[in-house]
Amino acid sequence: MNVEFINPFLVSLINVTSTMATMDLKPGKPQLKNHDIAKGDVSGLIGMVGPKTRGSLSITFEKTLILEIMNKMLAENPGVINDEVTDLVGELTNMVTGGAKNLLSEKGYEFDMATPAVVSGENHTISHKARGKKILMPFTHEYGSAFIEICFEDVQSV
Amino acid sequence: MNVEFINPFLVSLINVTSTMATMDLKPGKPQLKNHDIAKGDVSGLIGMVGPKTRGSLSITFEKTLILEIMNKMLAENPGVINDEVTDLVGELTNMVTGGAKNLLSEKGYEFDMATPAVVSGENHTISHKARGKKILMPFTHEYGSAFIEICFEDVQSV
Numbered sequence: 422m423n424v425e426f427i428n429p430f431l432v433s434l435i436n437v438t439s440t441m442a443t444m445d446l447k448p449g450k451p452q453l454k455n456h457d458i459a460k461g462d463v464s465g466l467i468g469m470v471g472p473k474t475r476g477s478l479s480i481t482f483e484k485t486l487i488l489e490i491m492n493k494m495l496a497e498n499p500g501v502i503n504d505e506v507t508d509l510v511g512e513l514t515n516m517v518t519g520g521a522k523n524l525l526s527e528k529g530y531e532f533d534m535a536t537p538a539v540v541s542g543e544n545h546t547i548s549h550k551a552r553g554k555k556i557l558m559p560f561t562h563e564y565g566s567a568f569i570e571i572c573f574e575d576v577q578s579v
Numbered sequence: 580m581n582v583e584f585i586n587p588f589l590v591s592l593i594n595v596t597s598t599m600a601t602m603d604l605k606p607g608k609p610q611l612k613n614h615d616i617a618k619g620d621v622s623g624l625i626g627m628v629g630p631k632t633r634g635s636l637s638i639t640f641e642k643t644l645i646l647e648i649m650n651k652m653l654a655e656n657p658g659v660i661n662d663e664v665t666d667l668v669g670e671l672t673n674m675v676t677g678g679a680k681n682l683l684s685e686k687g688y689e690f691d692m693a694t695p696a697v698v699s700g701e702n703h704t705i706s707h708k709a710r711g712k713k714i715l716m717p718f719t720h721e722y723g724s725a726f727i728e729i730c731f732e733d734v735q736s737v
Contacts, residue, residue, distance in 0.1 A: 468626015468635065468693025477626065477696045504706070511708035535626025535693055536710075536732060538635045542703025548662070550669035551694035574694060 425528060427451050430569055431558050433520030434480065437513060442493035446567060449559035459557055459568040463487055463502050464540045464547055465514030469522075469573075471532030476551045476573030480514055484543075486565030507539040514539070517569070583686060585609050588727055589716050591678030592638065595671060600651035604725060607717035617715055617726040621645055621660050622698045622705055623672030627680075627731075629690030634709045634731030638672055642701075644723030665697040672697070675727070 431448055438444045461481035469476050482490075484502060491509055492498040499505060514537040522534060540547070549555050549572035558569040589606055596602045619639035627634050640648075642660060649667055650656040657663060672695040680692060698705070707713050707730035716727040 464698070466624050466626075466635075466696050466698075468624075468628070470626070470628040470691045470693050475691070475693050477624075477694050479696060507706045508708070511706070515708075533628045533633070535628050535633050536635050536730065537708045538624050538637060538730075539706045539708060540622070540624075540698050540700075540703055541706070542698075542700040545698055545700025545703050548665045548669070548697045548699070549694070550666070550673075550697060572694065572696075 426525065426530065427556055427558070427571070429521040429524035430478070430517065430571060433517045433524065434560065434567070434569055436520060437516045438490060442490045444490060444493055444562060446560040446562050449561065451556055451558045454555040454557040454570060459570060460544045460546055461566070461568065462541070462543050463506065463510050464545065465510045465537050466540065466547070467514050467518050467537045468535035469518070469532040470535070471530070471576075473576055474532065474573045475576055476553065476571060477549050478518055478569065478571045479547045479549070480510070480517060481547065481568045481570070482510065483565035483567070486562055486567055489564040502541045507541060510539045511537040584683065584688065585714055585716070585729070587679040587682035588636070588675065588729060591675045591682065592718065592725070592727055594678060595674045596648060600648045602648060602651055602720060604718040604720050607719065609714055609716045612713040612715035612728060617728060618702045618704055619724070619726065620699070620701050621664065621668050622703065623668045623695050624698065624705070625672050625676050625695045626693035627676070627690040628693070629688070631734055632690065632731045633734055634711065634729060635707050636676055636727065636729045637705045637707070638668070638675060639705065639726045639728070640668065641723030641725070644720055644725055647722040660699045665699060668697045669695040
């Protein structure tokens, strides 16, 4: 997996949080994920299926950060991860993946998106099980951290 | 979503655990999921994309149950949810979804599977965000509980 494939996801999360919540997330250096170091409190997960590749993506937020994103977007801060927050995480996951899909489509990479699922639970970790390199993209903000993780594999004979 | 669509997933989990681990999971009554009542310690998630539908599936296990499944399948019980256990959950998720996919294909329902991701974290919950009914299938065993959750939506113009 090359930079050409990674950057659209990174750019898409920055665009979405900047546009929707006027919050500028600062990207760290994308890295190969060798251990389950990305812990968070709420994560959106989505599957992707294309003619040549398939994979999964997760976006994990610390509670303090997603609550501030909700506060900025909807002027609401429930203080806990409730159904409204998981709905928002599901929508952000769709928007970020959809944005990356459009950018990648222009470069000839095509995939369809499944529907998102959202995990709630303090300090959970996520392991992507595609047979390919796992890329971790960290983001920081004064309100907390976020991580995107993606993993893709080539489609074998199915 | 009708019984014709639900039963293949239920049957597939029972088949997989019976065949691979010689453990008979007892299915409870499938139900519409209105609240996040299914908590567990490790979950496999997978996205599905078809020409007419897309959705997501999760299989959630209590720690005691997945460790006994691992013990029966591989004669190993690490006592904690480690990488070997999450690998096993990812493979079980693929097998169960693949089994259901084959059964559904015979009935004319077609979808492709993304790759699985596995969530670890005590007492996490999962919310499927497809615009469709969420079905919860509970399973019990003397070693603990498991749940399948699925949610599908019709593909709109994409």
